[in-house]
Amino acid sequence: MTLLEDTKYLEVEIWRGDAAGGEFQSFQVPAYESQTILDVVSWVQQNTDPGLTYRYACRVGMCGSCAMMVNGTPRWTCRTHVKKVADGDRLRVAPLRNLPIIKDLATDMDPFFDKWVAAEGKHHPSKSREDQIEQIDPENSARVEANSGIECINCSVCYAACDTVAGNPDYLGPAALQRAWTLYNDARDAKKQVILDAVSGTGGCHNCHSQGSCTVHCPNELNPMKAIAGLKRETAISFLRKAR
Amino acid sequence: MLDLRLYMMQRLSAMFMAPFVLVHIAVMVYAIQGGLSTEEILGRTQGSVFWFLFYATFVIAVSVHSAIGLRVIAHEMLKLNGLTLSVLTWGICLVLLFTGGRAVTAVTLL
Ligand code: SF4
Numbered sequence: 001m002t003l004l005e006d007t008k009y010l011e012v013e014i015w016r017g018d019a020a021g022g023e024f025q026s027f028q029v030p031a032y033e034s035q036t037i038l039d040v041v042s043w044v045q046q047n048t049d050p051g052l053t054y055r056y057a058c059r060v061g062m063c064g065s066c067a068m069m070v071n072g073t074p075r076w077t078c079r080t081h082v083k084k085v086a087d088g089d090r091l092r093v094a095p096l097r098n099l100p101i102i103k104d105l106a107t108d109m110d111p112f113f114d115k116w117v118a119a120e121g122k123h124h125p126s127k128s129r130e131d132q133i134e135q136i137d138p139e140n141s142a143r144v145e146a147n148s149g150i151e152c153i154n155c156s157v158c159y160a161a162c163d164t165v166a167g168n169p170d171y172l173g174p175a176a177l178q179r180a181w182t183l184y185n186d187a188r189d190a191k192k193q194v195i196l197d198a199v200s201g202t203g204g205c206h207n208c209h210s211q212g213s214c215t216v217h218c219p220n221e222l223n224p225m226k227a228i229a230g231l232k233r234e235t236a237i238s239f240l241r242k243a244r
Numbered sequence: 245m246l247d248l249r250l251y252m253m254q255r256l257s258a259m260f261m262a263p264f265v266l267v268h269i270a271v272m273v274y275a276i277q278g279g280l281s282t283e284e285i286l287g288r289t290q291g292s293v294f295w296f297l298f299y300a301t302f303v304i305a306v307s308v309h310s311a312i313g314l315r316v317i318a319h320e321m322l323k324l325n326g327l328t329l330s331v332l333t334w335g336i337c338l339v340l341l342f343t344g345g346r347a348v349t350a351v352t353l354l
């Protein structure tokens with residue numbers, strides 16, 4: 001690539017490889033006024049190396065598919081401005097932490113979603129289609145608690161930020177546990193005890209160290225750490241009830 | 245590596261330990277103020293059912309609490325698993341029970 005004299009360039013390192021291993025490759029990418037990390041990655045793929053593999057869909061922070069490690073921190077790349085996170089003019093983009101790599105910047109999200117299911121993070125219907133629709137009072141305290149987690153976009157940023165996931169691969173992780181907590185507080189969910197049992201095993205909520213990386217990094221400003229504290233409280237209460 | 249049962253055991257043992265630590269420290273500070281000798285201290289603790297129960301419960305709580313705490317660290321940092329992890333957890337618990345138990349009996353039994 002010929003560099004233009006009057007253009008500013010970013011020094012971008014992008015991880016290239018697959019599950020077997022790989023290394024960082026350097027690229028020079030023209031710097032623009034308003035530019036996201038995803039713009040930078042797309043520019044490389046469109047102008048320098050069409051073989052670069054990465055994942056995105058919506059580009060507006062809705063779909064949760066574009067998360068990557070940027071200078072060591074997990075971020076949603078479509079909503080992260082280069083100016084905010086570049087180290088001078090340097091960027092280092094890597095696949096999301098704590099997940100198997102498929103190729104380059106694309107990780108295998110299966111373990112992340114499998115854990116949602118394992119945490120019973122799925123709806124357990126309490127009514128059939130013949131029944132009246134349940135009236136939900138938005139002011140109800142359980143509903144308020146449930147609402148606080150429903151904006152999760154499944155981006156796995158919190159999962160990548162969690163040191164407990166890194167140390168204990170069985171740990172269900174912040175997003176799945178937050179989902180379990182949301183459903184536990186949902187009046188329409190019929191299997192509260194099933195949820196509590198699902199989050200009480202060796203990979204369950206009790207492994208969380210409450211250091212809050214998940215909450216610090218969640219791009220939607222959700223608070224999985226608080227949701228997990230709620231699960232710990234409810235499981236402890238149900239444990240003491242059973243012991244009596 | 246913590247399920248609900250281990251978590252509860254660790255929290256409950258911590259709940260016991262907190263007041264024990266405070267009483268232990270308070271009594272030590274109080275006891276040495278007048279310059280108490282070893283004999284004088286042992287004279288009061290040996291044969292005392294109260295101090296026996298106090299320190300015996302303390303030792304049990306400490307053994308349970310530390311064994312579970314170290315189990316988590318061993319799993320997350322050293323990647324120990326399965327039988328090795330169980331043996332380590334129980335081993336730590338038993339060593340602490342044994343050494344602590346020896347100290348308690350030496351100080352409180354006649
Ligand atoms: S608070 Fe819990 S879930 Fe969140 S990053 Fe820390 S250990 Fe993981």
Ligand code: SF4
Nearest residue numbers: 152153155156158218
């Ligand atoms: S809790 Fe936040 S960081 Fe975690 S998956 Fe949901 S939106 Fe992403």
Ligand code: FES
Nearest residue numbers: 059063064066078
């Ligand atoms: S591309 Fe959809 S959230 Fe970033």
